[in-house]
Amino acid sequence: MNPGALHTGLVETLSLTLVITSVAAVEMRRLKFSIVAYLCQALLIVSLLLSFAAVNKALYWWAATALVTKAILTPWFLFRSIRGSDDHELKPVIGFVPSAVIAALLMMMFFRLTHGPGAFLAPTEMGRLEVFRTNLAVASTVFVLGLYAVLTRRDAIKAVIGLCLLENGVHLACRRQHCSELPRKWW
Numbered sequence: 001m002n003p004g005a006l007h008t009g010l011v012e013t014l015s016l017t018l019v020i021t022s023v024a025a026v027e028m029r030r031l032k033f034s035i036v037a038y039l040c041q042a043l044l045i046v047s048l049l050l051s052f053a054a055v056n057k058a059l060y061w062w063a064a065t066a067l068v069t070k071a072i073l074t075p076w077f078l079f080r081s082i083r084g085s086d087d088h089e090l091k092p093v094i095g096f097v098p099s100a101v102i103a104a105l106l107m108m109m110f111f112r113l114t115h116g117p118g119a120f121l122a123p124t125e126m127g128r129l130e131v132f133r134t135n136l137a138v139a140s141t142v143f144v145l146g147l148y149a150v151l152t153r154r155d156a157i158k159a160v161i162g163l164c165l166l167e168n169g170v171h172l173a174c175r176r177q178h179c180s181e182l183p184r185k186w187w
Contacts, residue, residue, distance in 0.1 A: 007051055014048050015138040018172070019111075022145040022165055023103055027096070031087040031157050035078045038161050041142075042070035045168060048135075066171070074164060082157060090155040103148060110144045111137045136173060143169025 021044060024037035049063035092099065146165025153159055 007054075011048065011051050012134050014044050014051065015135050018044050018138050018168075019107060019141050022142045023107070025161050025165060026103060026145055026149040026158075027100060029089045029096075031082050031089055031155070032079070034089070034158065034161055035075055038078070038164055039071060039075040041168060042066065042074070045171065046071060048172070070168070078157060078160065089153070089158055092154060093152045099152065103145060106144050106148060107141050110141045113140070139169045139172035141169075142172060
């Protein structure tokens, strides 16, 4: 993989925007808005995959799969499940202000933990590049916010969104770790 072919500014902007959509999906009290925030995050992941596909064509297939499963099917199922019901979240375990403070602390802690000394998580030459360190930090932050949502939300839809955020964090980390190892032509 030639990291020089990446649009690093675009990749970093898309990656950091994923954190904002994660917080929105977790903290919004209206379920419709949380689902829309998750949908935006799914589209951002597809955009990230497409930006990395410039150097590895196999990622076009991964982006197409993510588009169908993450940006079309999952939001459709979530919207369908809240149809005809009150779209307000059940009262969470932690109130809004303490929850926002805890989420912000988790974000800062995990971003710093994985972005700064990230070489122990990805001991490769590419793992030391800024764009990959940022992406790994965002992946771990999204993962932790998903775990936080699962543990602190009482609403089943919010728990599903939290699980989707967990999966998105793993998805980002795996793409980041293995995008260079995917065969260029595997079909």
